[in-house]
Amino acid sequence: MSKVLVIDTNKRQLEPVHPAAARLLLSYGKAAVFRHYPFTIILKEARTNLAVQPLRLKLDHGAKTTGIAIINENDGKVVFAAQLQHRGFAIRDALISRHQLRRGRRARKTRYRKPRFLNRRRHSGWLPPSLESRVANILTWVHKFRKYCKIAAISQELVKFDTQLIENPDINGVEYQQGTIAGYELREYLLEKWNRQCAYCGIKDVPLQVEHIHPKSKGGSNRVSNLCLACESCNVKKGNRLIQEFLKGKQGLLNKILSQAKRPLADTAAVNATRWELFRRLKETGWPVECGTGGRTKFNRTNLRLPKTHWIDAACVGASTPKLKVDGVKPMLIKATGHGTRQMCGTDKYGFPIRHRSRTQIHQGFQTGDIVKAVVTKGKKVGGYFGRVSCRATGCFDISTKDGRVQGISHKYCQVIHRKDGYTYCF
Incomplete structure (x- = not known):
C-alpha cells in the first residue's frame, strides 16, 4: 500500500x-x-531531530499517461505511485475546432477580417499549448511532491526509442547496443505501434513475435517499416509467403496493415517534442537528474518479473533501479481536467451562438470542480455522496460519484474535501 x-x-x-x-x-x-x-x-509539533532518508522520484513520460513513482533506494520500497493522465490531445482538438470556426466566419459573406500571421512573439523554448500542458502537468506534481517528501534525485525516461538503432539494427560501436539490452528498443517501439496485439488476428495478452511483412527470404529488409507483431500461430501460417498472398480475400485488413506500417506514431512525436524541454526544466530544480531509455526500463522490469503498468515502468526507469518491493502498492489515478473555459459565448457545433456563460464561478462557497462530501438526511436522495461537484447559481448541485452522476443535491448538505486544482482523482 x-x-x-x-x-x-x-x-x-x-x-x-x-x-x-x-x-x-x-x-x-x-x-x-x-x-x-x-x-x-x-x-502538531516540530520534529527537528528525526533523520529522514532521501527518496528518488521517477518519471515515465508518456503522451497520454505519465507514470510517477517515489522509491526508497536503500530498501527498494515504492513509497508512493501515481498515474497522471494528460489532456494534450483534447487541447489540440479544441484548438483545431477554434481554428475551423474562425476560418468559417472569415469565409462567410460578412465583415472580412484578415487572418493573423505570426504577429505574436514566441519566447525561447516555446511549445504549442497541447505539448506545453504535458510538461506543465508533470512539473506541477514534481513541485507538489517536493513540498511533502524529501526528494534527493530524479530519474526520467528521456529517450523513449533509439531511432538510430531502429533504422539500422546492425549498427556497431556503441556499448549498450552490443550488450544485454540490444533488441529491447525495437521491440518496445513495435509494441507501441501495433497496440500490443497481433497485426493479423488482433489477439492480445499472448507472446508476440517480430514478423517481417515482406519476407526477408524474398528481399525484405529489417527496417522498422517492414516489421509488425504476430502471434505464433499467425507467424507460422504466414511463413515466407507474401502478405498479399496470405491475406487473399481480406483486402480491408491488408490495406490496414500496409498503412499502419508506414504511419508514424502521434504519441511518439508528442513525447519526442517535449522530452528535452522537460529535462531542461527538471535540471533547473537543482536536483541530480538521471536519464534512461525505454529499452532500459523494459529490461529492468523484465528482470524483476513485474507486470507492465505506467507506475511500474516509472519505478524501473534508469540504471539506478534497485530490487523493487511493490507488494500492496495502490497507485493514485490523476486526470488533468483543466480550469474550465474562458469563452463567454457558447456556440453549437456550427459556430453559432446559443447561450451566454456567466462570469460568476463561485456559488454558495463552492466552485465547479471541487471535491465534496454530501450527507443527505431527508428527501428522495437520502444517503452519502462523494465526488466532483458541478455548481449552479440556484444552489442545487450535481455530484459525479464513482457510481454515476447524482443530480439535485442542495449545497446545504455539501462539505468541501478538496478545492478545485485542475485535476480529478481516484484509485
Missing part, C-alpha cells in the same frame, strides 16, 4: 508512514489532515 506523506508543524518533510500509523496519529490527536491528494498529514 502506498505510504502516507508526513510533514511537521514547520512543514518540514518527514519519513512517510504506513496508513495504519497515520490512522493512529490522527485518532490520538497528534496530527491532522493537511491535504487529501496526495494524502498528507501534518504533525
Whole structure:
C-alpha cells in the first residue's frame, strides 16, 4: 500500500508512514489532515531531530499517461505511485475546432477580417499549448511532491526509442547496443505501434513475435517499416509467403496493415517534442537528474518479473533501479481536467451562438470542480455522496460519484474535501 506523506508543524518533510500509523496519529490527536491528494498529514509539533532518508522520484513520460513513482533506494520500497493522465490531445482538438470556426466566419459573406500571421512573439523554448500542458502537468506534481517528501534525485525516461538503432539494427560501436539490452528498443517501439496485439488476428495478452511483412527470404529488409507483431500461430501460417498472398480475400485488413506500417506514431512525436524541454526544466530544480531509455526500463522490469503498468515502468526507469518491493502498492489515478473555459459565448457545433456563460464561478462557497462530501438526511436522495461537484447559481448541485452522476443535491448538505486544482482523482 502506498505510504502516507508526513510533514511537521514547520512543514518540514518527514519519513512517510504506513496508513495504519497515520490512522493512529490522527485518532490520538497528534496530527491532522493537511491535504487529501496526495494524502498528507501534518504533525502538531516540530520534529527537528528525526533523520529522514532521501527518496528518488521517477518519471515515465508518456503522451497520454505519465507514470510517477517515489522509491526508497536503500530498501527498494515504492513509497508512493501515481498515474497522471494528460489532456494534450483534447487541447489540440479544441484548438483545431477554434481554428475551423474562425476560418468559417472569415469565409462567410460578412465583415472580412484578415487572418493573423505570426504577429505574436514566441519566447525561447516555446511549445504549442497541447505539448506545453504535458510538461506543465508533470512539473506541477514534481513541485507538489517536493513540498511533502524529501526528494534527493530524479530519474526520467528521456529517450523513449533509439531511432538510430531502429533504422539500422546492425549498427556497431556503441556499448549498450552490443550488450544485454540490444533488441529491447525495437521491440518496445513495435509494441507501441501495433497496440500490443497481433497485426493479423488482433489477439492480445499472448507472446508476440517480430514478423517481417515482406519476407526477408524474398528481399525484405529489417527496417522498422517492414516489421509488425504476430502471434505464433499467425507467424507460422504466414511463413515466407507474401502478405498479399496470405491475406487473399481480406483486402480491408491488408490495406490496414500496409498503412499502419508506414504511419508514424502521434504519441511518439508528442513525447519526442517535449522530452528535452522537460529535462531542461527538471535540471533547473537543482536536483541530480538521471536519464534512461525505454529499452532500459523494459529490461529492468523484465528482470524483476513485474507486470507492465505506467507506475511500474516509472519505478524501473534508469540504471539506478534497485530490487523493487511493490507488494500492496495502490497507485493514485490523476486526470488533468483543466480550469474550465474562458469563452463567454457558447456556440453549437456550427459556430453559432446559443447561450451566454456567466462570469460568476463561485456559488454558495463552492466552485465547479471541487471535491465534496454530501450527507443527505431527508428527501428522495437520502444517503452519502462523494465526488466532483458541478455548481449552479440556484444552489442545487450535481455530484459525479464513482457510481454515476447524482443530480439535485442542495449545497446545504455539501462539505468541501478538496478545492478545485485542475485535476480529478481516484484509485
